[in-house]
Amino acid sequence: MTTTRGTAQVLDAAVGLRRAARGTGGPDAVLAALSGVIDHDFASLAQWDPLRRRHVTLAGTYPAAATAYIEHRLHDDPAFAAVRRSPDGLRWWQEVPETERRDSPGLRDVLGPLGVRGGLAQCLFAADGRYVGVLSVSTTRECRAPEALRAVMALLGESLGAVADPLVLPGPPGAPESGACAVLLPPGRDAAPVPVSGRPLPGLASADAPLTRLVRQVAAGRPLPATVLVPYQRRLLEVRLARQGTALRAVCRPVARPAALSARETEVLAELTRGRTNREIAGRLGIGLRTVATHIEHILAKLGVPNRAAAAGRAAAWGLEPAP
DSSP states (O other): OOSOSOHHHHHHHHHHHHHHHHSSSHHHHHHHHHHHHSOOSEEEEEEEETTTTEEEEEEEOSOHHHHHHHHHTGGGOHHHHHHHHSTTSEEEGGGSOHHHHHHOHIIIIIIGGGTOOEEEEEEEEOTTSOEEEEEEEEESSOOOOOHHHHHHHHHTHHHHHHHHOSOOOSSSTTOOOTTOEEEEEOSSTTOOOEEEESOOOGGGSSTTSHHHHHHHHHHHHSOSSEEEEEEETTEEEEEEEEEETTEEEEEEEEEOOGGGOOHHHHHHHHHHTTTOOHHHHHHHHTOOHHHHHHHHHHHHHHHTOSSHHHHHHHHHHHTBOOOO
16 A cells, blocks of 8 residues: 555546446456555455345455455454444554454454555445445555545445445435335245345335235246336335345335326226236225226326227336236
8 A cells, every 4th residue: 555646646546446336347347446546465345245144255356265254254353343333434454453453363363364464444335324345455565544545435435335235226326215125035935024225115024015925926927137116005116126146136116107197097007917807906906897997098098008908018018017
């Protein structure tokens, strides 16, 4: 970690790292850009898996033993706990007291034999405050980081956190979506969803909740990743589904109803995608036959289609699913 780089060089390199974090090159491109900011011997960008409660390496140059430690034991290391407690989630090697280095299995038994004498550990957080991973950087040269570099790494935390975040909510970066949430559904129909972002909707709060059942049903019936629209409690939810290891990832957010449809018209349209008759729709939604017919008339007019089959086709193309 050289001190010969001027502030302008550090800032230029930081801009490149931020651009890499926002680009399509992924974690490998981020670590490549990091070398322009920090002169290091080893580096790792690891993602936190809340389901398995361990880190998963996204990109790294540490030897196998050090990588295994980061993935399986780092979260229990007392030195890592001190990083988590620090105000900005960042700690430099020279800030760690000698007594703490002796008490830390990672610093003593993993980094010590590598000859590490400098570096940093930086906890990464999503825009909504979730812990999503850790950046580890080590050097075998003992030198202090210039103040410009220390400030730059703190400022880059948000961009690095976005790279490590497996559950990026829809919407502009840094702007939490109102009412959005994300959960992981472990294998097995009796397994309860694991909340990882936002406040889970009541329909996703348990293994037998209606949205939970619908999500599993959709995932079993179509290739993933997939996006569906679901009328639920007078709102229209966009549900993005994908696999994450053996678990099912579901990211939900309320969205505007298309074609100026009302909440009830959206529910009726979703029922049409299943080819249900007016009588069946009336029974499922608890409304009268004449009301169903009126809703369908309004739906055809708003969509500009000639019949219910065409309306159903339009809704199916949107991914509209009947309410659970």
